[in-house]
Amino acid sequence: MRSLAEVQSEQVEPAVLAVVCVAMGAVLLGSLALRRWLGPGRQPTLRACAATPWCTGSARHDATRQAGLLWFRLGVVAWMTYRLTCFFEEPLISGKPVTPARKNSFFTVWNYELQIVLWIVALGSSLLYRQVQPQDVRDIRQVEAVDWGPLFAEREGGASHVHRLNRLSSGVAWAHHLLLSVCLPSAVLVSIVLWTILYPADLAKGHGDRELNFASFNQHAINTALLLLDFSANQLLVTAQLLYLSLAWACAYVVFTWIEHIWTGIWPYFFLDLSGWMAIVWYGLLVLTYAIVFFAVVAASHLKARAFGLTPGRIENTVTASQLPLRVSQTRRTDLGEESGTRAAEHVVEPL
Numbered sequence: 001m002r003s004l005a006e007v008q009s010e011q012v013e014p015a016v017l018a019v020v021c022v023a024m025g026a027v028l029l030g031s032l033a034l035r036r037w038l039g040p041g042r043q044p045t046l047r048a049c050a051a052t053p054w055c056t057g058s059a060r061h062d063a064t065r066q067a068g069l070l071w072f073r074l075g076v077v078a079w080m081t082y083r084l085t086c087f088f089e090e091p092l093i094s095g096k097p098v099t100p101a102r103k104n105s106f107f108t109v110w111n112y113e114l115q116i117v118l119w120i121v122a123l124g125s126s127l128l129y130r131q132v133q134p135q136d137v138r139d140i141r142q143v144e145a146v147d148w149g150p151l152f153a154e155r156e157g158g159a160s161h162v163h164r165l166n167r168l169s170s171g172v173a174w175a176h177h178l179l180l181s182v183c184l185p186s187a188v189l190v191s192i193v194l195w196t197i198l199y200p201a202d203l204a205k206g207h208g209d210r211e212l213n214f215a216s217f218n219q220h221a222i223n224t225a226l227l228l229l230d231f232s233a234n235q236l237l238v239t240a241q242l243l244y245l246s247l248a249w250a251c252a253y254v255v256f257t258w259i260e261h262i263w264t265g266i267w268p269y270f271f272l273d274l275s276g277w278m279a280i281v282w283y284g285l286l287v288l289t290y291a292i293v294f295f296a297v298v299a300a301s302h303l304k305a306r307a308f309g310l311t312p313g314r315i316e317n318t319v320t321a322s323q324l325p326l327r328v329s330q331t332r333r334t335d336l337g338e339e340s341g342t343r344a345a346e347h348v349v350e351p352l
Contacts, residue, residue, distance in 0.1 A: 012261070012274040020274065020283050024251055027287055031244035041241045044177040046169040048235035049122065050129035053308035069233055070126035076226055077119045083218055084112060090215075105260060105268045107253050108194075108219050111186045114249075115223060118179040122230065125176050132165055181242040182249050184231055185294040187224040192289065194220045197271070235310050237301040238294075246294055247287075 052065045087109075088100045103109055199211045211220075231238075257272050267273045271282035304310065 016274050016279050031247050035241045038241050041239050044173045046129050046173045049125035049173050049176045052233050073123040080116050115183050118183045121176050125172050181238045182246050184227050185246050185297050187227050189293045191220045191224045238297045240298050
């Protein structure tokens with residue numbers, strides 16, 4: 001975040017504001033038209049959220065990779081939550097007092113907070129997938145004449161339990177995919193804008209040290225690297241259909257800054273200033289850069305899909321009773337009757 005990037009400006013030029021509003025509306029409508037033209041896309045699977053591209057079906061190795069991704073996400077959630085807490089508790093930034101409310105005026109902080117939500121959902125994807133993924137059931141398959149349907153109906157609520165798992169899995173996968181499609185391009189954009197526009201501008205004024213601190217590196221480099229690492233380690237693909245959602249997130253922030261300016265008279269970034277016609281150039285450059293970054297992420301998704309043979313929704317995001325994690329409990333013996341005089345083993349199958 002550029003801590004002292006606020007710019008006192010003259011009154012907003014109504015004509016400039018009108019042109020920018022029309023342009024933003026046209027861009028959003030264009031992105032919605034693109035989604036309609038391409039189609040809604042396919043529902044991402046829970047496996048795509050929680051399994052690495054290198055998961056090829058070997059149960060032991062796949063479980064190790066999935067566990068590694070789970071622990072990585074848990075560590076990132078803890079780290080980013082800790083750093084955000086420290087950031088808001090710090091009364092001074094670049095030697096000047098900044099209130100928590102003012103800190104939330106920056107797009108960097110908006111994105112950082114949304115990224116924490118993304119990481120929590122990603123962690124939930126990993127935890128949930130460990131519960132519903134098919135396990136190695138070779139031992140169970142050796143047990144003959146097991147009637148799976150009644151067993152699950154009795155022990156887990158049958159179809160209703162499976163239906164709840166399906167709905168939860170679909171919802172988590174859907175949320176993970178949408179959040180990633182917004183957070184990854186935004187994080188890359190924020191890093192590019194800071195290091196190519198804001199930092200050189202401050203450096204020219206002799207204030208380059210504002211960006212050269214750990215808090216800035218954490219919010220403009222480390223967080224982006226972590227997102228890129230997770231993106232390369234899962235099977236999710238960012239698709240062009242979701243450009244509208246990513247642009248809507250950026251537009252929501254822009255509208256927020258306009259409303260905030262009414263009360264404070266301050267712009268958090270100089271290129272958002274609407275007091276002159278140069279604003280049209282700046283807003284246009286931001287939209288163009290955002291679109292380029294987004295489609296670069298889409299292109300990276302295509303490369304990942306080709307490299308690992310991934311397609312959105314290739315593996316159905318449903319769970320059946322026979323796919324739920326199972327185990328065979330201790331074998332117990334029962335009498336089959338006095339007439340036979342024999343004893344047989346009864347295998348009791350229980351859900352994990």
